[in-house]
Amino acid sequence: MSESALAARGLNKSFGSLVVAADIELNLPQGVRYALIGPNGAGKTTLINMMTGMLRPDGGRILLGDEDITALAPEQRVRLGLVRTFQINALFPHLTALESVTLAVCERRKVASNWWRQITAYSSEIDEAYDILATLTLGPVCHRLTRELAYGQQRLLEIALALAARPKVLLLDEPAAGVPREESRELFAAITGLSRDITVLFIEHDMDLVFRFASRIIVMVGGRVLVEGTPAEIAADPRVRAVYLGKARHEAVS
Amino acid sequence: MSSEASAAPVRPVQYLQAQLRWQWSEIAFWLATLLPFVLAPSYLVLASQISITALFVLSLDLILGFSGIVSLGHAAYFGIGAYTAGLISKSGWGEPLTGLLAAAVVAGLFGYATSFIIARFRHLALIMITLGIGLVLQEAANSAGWLTGGFDGLQGIHTWPLFGKIRFDLYGYTAYSYALAGLFLIFLIARRLIHSPFGLALRGIRENGLRMPAIGASTHTHIRTIYTIAAIIAGIAGAMLAETTETVSLEALGFQRSADVLVMLILGGTGRLYGGLIGAVVYMVARDQFSGLNPQYWYFWIGLLLIAVVMLLPNGILGGLSHFARRIRGAP
Numbered sequence: 001m002s003e004s005a006l007a008a009r010g011l012n013k014s015f016g017s018l019v020v021a022a023d024i025e026l027n028l029p030q031g032v033r034y035a036l037i038g039p040n041g042a043g044k045t046t047l048i049n050m051m052t053g054m055l056r057p058d059g060g061r062i063l064l065g066d067e068d069i070t071a072l073a074p075e076q077r078v079r080l081g082l083v084r085t086f087q088i089n090a091l092f093p094h095l096t097a098l099e100s101v102t103l104a105v106c107e108r109r110k111v112a113s114n115w116w117r118q119i120t121a122y123s124s125e126i127d128e129a130y131d132i133l134a135t136l137t138l139g140p141v142c143h144r145l146t147r148e149l150a151y152g153q154q155r156l157l158e159i160a161l162a163l164a165a166r167p168k169v170l171l172l173d174e175p176a177a178g179v180p181r182e183e184s185r186e187l188f189a190a191i192t193g194l195s196r197d198i199t200v201l202f203i204e205h206d207m208d209l210v211f212r213f214a215s216r217i218i219v220m221v222g223g224r225v226l227v228e229g230t231p232a233e234i235a236a237d238p239r240v241r242a243v244y245l246g247k248a249r250h251e252a253v254s
Numbered sequence: 255m256s257s258e259a260s261a262a263p264v265r266p267v268q269y270l271q272a273q274l275r276w277q278w279s280e281i282a283f284w285l286a287t288l289l290p291f292v293l294a295p296s297y298l299v300l301a302s303q304i305s306i307t308a309l310f311v312l313s314l315d316l317i318l319g320f321s322g323i324v325s326l327g328h329a330a331y332f333g334i335g336a337y338t339a340g341l342i343s344k345s346g347w348g349e350p351l352t353g354l355l356a357a358a359v360v361a362g363l364f365g366y367a368t369s370f371i372i373a374r375f376r377h378l379a380l381i382m383i384t385l386g387i388g389l390v391l392q393e394a395a396n397s398a399g400w401l402t403g404g405f406d407g408l409q410g411i412h413t414w415p416l417f418g419k420i421r422f423d424l425y426g427y428t429a430y431s432y433a434l435a436g437l438f439l440i441f442l443i444a445r446r447l448i449h450s451p452f453g454l455a456l457r458g459i460r461e462n463g464l465r466m467p468a469i470g471a472s473t474h475t476h477i478r479t480i481y482t483i484a485a486i487i488a489g490i491a492g493a494m495l496a497e498t499t500e501t502v503s504l505e506a507l508g509f510q511r512s513a514d515v516l517v518m519l520i521l522g523g524t525g526r527l528y529g530g531l532i533g534a535v536v537y538m539v540a541r542d543q544f545s546g547l548n549p550q551y552w553y554f555w556i557g558l559l560l561i562a563v564v565m566l567l568p569n570g571i572l573g574g575l576s577h578f579a580r581r582i583r584g585a586p
Contacts, residue, residue, distance in 0.1 A: 099454060
């Protein structure tokens with residue numbers, strides 16, 4: 001088995017009496033495209049928040065490659081290659097698309113504290129940002145303010161910002177939320193077509209997209225990992241069917 | 255916003271270069287700052303105070319307009335600069351440029367120390383903390399009367415001639431030249447800073463500070479840096495006021511000054527570099543005129559002006575002007 005790019009060891013988290021993560025064990029091997037599915041409130045976004053350092057787990061460890069990153073701040077994890085996107089657009093409304101991605105590139109290359117040279121002196125950063133935007137079809141609108149972009153374009157910009165950080169592991173929280181179906185296929189084709197150096201985990205509710213684009217699937221219910229496997233295994237699993245038909249939900253939660 | 259998208263072959267770098275180039279309106283603005291020498295020589299003292307205030311507003315624009323750090327206590331750094339320069343002069347060393355340097359160092363150190371608190375808070379909490387810093391400092395200066403002269407102000411400041419030759423005259427020729435040169439040089443630095451990668455990061459913090467860590471940015475470090483820089487500039491402005499007026503009073507670091515500078519910035523337009531400068535000119539000239547009409551009630555008119563501008567021109571006077579200019583050029 002290949003070395004895991006990202007791993008969770010016994011992650012726990014509760015808000016009062018509400019358990020949102022219970023002994024979560026994960027091993028994401030390098031290069032795999034994972035889908036994280038489960039009913040609302042299963043703890044999917046919470047898991048991403050803990051992995052990326054936006055939420056502190058009550059217990060357990062998180063490993064990025066060999067490194068224990070449990071105690072690191074979010075920006076330190078990003079610099080090590082663990083990058084996420086957000087379910088609701090979290091962008092920079094009054095920066096242009098190009099400025100936003102250039103900023104992310106500058107942060108990665110550690111030049112974002114330089115204040116004595118004009119940004120135009122950093123042409124290789126700007127070109128890299130433009131190339132990222134161009135691969136995501138945002139080239140023609142790169143000088144538009146973010147808030148003037150169409151919703152689907154803003155979703156793409158979310159991904160562009162993540163890619164600018166050169167992720168080793170990319171966690172996508174419903175990347176196609178609110179995007180029309182035809183466009184979300186293109187979006188997922190772009191995501192799964194990323195270099196195999198990048199391990200991808202995405203949360204998605206559309207089973208059609210999940211089964212089409214994921215190479216492995218994790219099913220979460222009530223803060224626990226119910227099952228993990230290939231799409232075929234998941235499709236055949238009676239527990240998963242039960243969850244999605246609603247029969248076993250209260251049982252699994254308790 | 256429409257035509258450049260389709261005209262593809264321009265490299266992104268070139269597009270940005272064209273945007274950041276000096277505009278004719280900018281050159282015209284700086285040429286106009288020389289007009290008081292010929293058109294209104296009897297107002298040069300006022301002009302020098304406007305320049306100093308404009309420098310102070312510029313420093314607030316760097317933190318508020320560009321980085322989204324709201325402050326109601328920015329006069330603290332202005333006052334520290336003023337007292338530093340004043341005290342050095344009073345103790346027998348009245349050389350103006352070293353006075354500026356000392357004020358920059360002391361205000362910068364205090365700015366750096368307080369920036370650790372500032373970086374951790376936002377919005378209303380930040381307003382209260384900066385307000386608190388200003389009040390604490392004002393009362394500290396008031397009670398340390400042996401050092402600051404307390405309520406009576408600092409007396410006995412004597413500023414030596416500039417470069418050992420050019421005396422500060424009664425009509426304000428030297429004072430205005432000095433203040434304007436300082437404003438222009440620091441403006442050049444600020445303009446460069448705003449158009450640098452760091453300036454981009456600051457705008458990122460203003461636009462969405464919570465998103466910044468997710469692109470690997472250390473927001474706290476950025477905020478500490480810009481807050482220290484703004485404190486240094488405010489300190490230099492304060493020192494210039496002390497040197498050109500040869501007096502420092504508690505008012506230099508009072509709440510009123512913090513509020514005034516905020517009003518000027520909002521009148522002129524935040525986050526535009528020139529907004530604060532124009533705000534300072536409008537506010538100071540208006541104060542001069544209104545207080546001539548009715549010295550007691552001039553804040554009444556300032557209040558009215560503030561309400562009118564915020565209601566009618568949400569991006570300030572300069573925001574309104576640039577909107578108007580775009581309409582004339584026919585851009586959407």
